[in-house]
Amino acid sequence: VAAKNGYFDMVVWLYEKNYVCSHEAVDRSARNGHFDVVKWLVINGCEGYSCHAINWAAMNGHFEILKWLVNNPINAHLRRINSKLAEKHEYDCSVGDEDHAFTEKYCLTVCLNPMDYAPQSGNLELVQWLHNNKVGKANDCAMNVAAKYGHVHILEWMLEKKYKKPNALPFLLAAKYGHLNVIRWLVKNHGISHKCKEINSYPHAQGIYYAAEFNHVNVLQYLMEDCPAFVKYHALRIAVKCGSLNAIKWLCK
Numbered sequence: 001v002a003a004k005n006g007y008f009d010m011v012v013w014l015y016e017k018n019y020v021c022s023h024e025a026v027d028r029s030a031r032n033g034h035f036d037v038v039k040w041l042v043i044n045g046c047e048g049y050s051c052h053a054i055n056w057a058a059m060n061g062h063f064e065i066l067k068w069l070v071n072n073p074i075n076a077h078l079r080r081i082n083s084k085l086a087e088k089h090e091y092d093c094s095v096g097d098e099d100h101a102f103t104e105k106y107c108l109t110v111c112l113n114p115m116d117y118a119p120q121s122g123n124l125e126l127v128q129w130l131h132n133n134k135v136g137k138a139n140d141c142a143m144n145v146a147a148k149y150g151h152v153h154i155l156e157w158m159l160e161k162k163y164k165k166p167n168a169l170p171f172l173l174a175a176k177y178g179h180l181n182v183i184r185w186l187v188k189n190h191g192i193s194h195k196c197k198e199i200n201s202y203p204h205a206q207g208i209y210y211a212a213e214f215n216h217v218n219v220l221q222y223l224m225e226d227c228p229a230f231v232k233y234h235a236l237r238i239a240v241k242c243g244s245l246n247a248i249k250w251l252c253k
Contacts, residue, residue, distance in 0.1 A: 061121030175207035
């Protein structure tokens with residue numbers, strides 16, 4: 001807890017009193033951007049750090065911590081292990097809850113791809129550094145995360161670097177989290193139509209239903225242009241079920 005909250009003097013005092021210092025102390029201080037705590041714990045013989053320290057530093061845009069951890073000799077061992085496991089595990093950090101990141105199953109394999117977490121921060125310089133230094137390997141997850149958090153500038157850069165073209169999932173994540181800028185970009189640049197003609201039209205109808213569920217009126221206005229009445233009715237039912245008042249008011253106009 002002391003490391004997580006950046007209480008440097010308390011961390012030193014606890015360490016001198018022989019309290020156990022696990023890798024979680026480094027991991028969580030890295031997550032919250034406490035560089036002084038991270039360096040002191042690693043240099044003074046703490047247990048080390050797990051993959052989460054690197055991923056969380058990338059995720060939250062703590063660039064200096066990320067570079068220091070990646071270039072630390074301890075990390076070389078983690079990366080050697082990860083390279084052997086890379087083809088055996090798949091993990092998409094853009095979907096599901098973050099609690100599964102604590103499980104042993106993902107402890108090493110997630111570390112392979114801090115690039116998949118970095119787009120959340122919106123820090124393009126950090127993403128470019130990971131790419132240029134070949135720290136991990138970006139896959140669909142990186143693009144999904146950029147869409148989920150509304151970072152069009154990162155999506156644009158990924159396409160310039162010949163990353164895989166986005167599929168339906170970035171569109172759905174943008175609709176779910178209310179990022180109309182991402183939806184417009186996908187429609188304009190990747191031929192994803194925002195016209196919905198059928199109740200189960202994918203991903204268009206599903207995008208509408210996400211917008212209704214999560215109360216994103218601006219997304220509804222854009223996606224429901226020339227939309228059939230039965231799709232509007234289904235969206236209204238979802239909005240009522242979820243208590244999305246602003247969406248209900250707009251749909252009832």
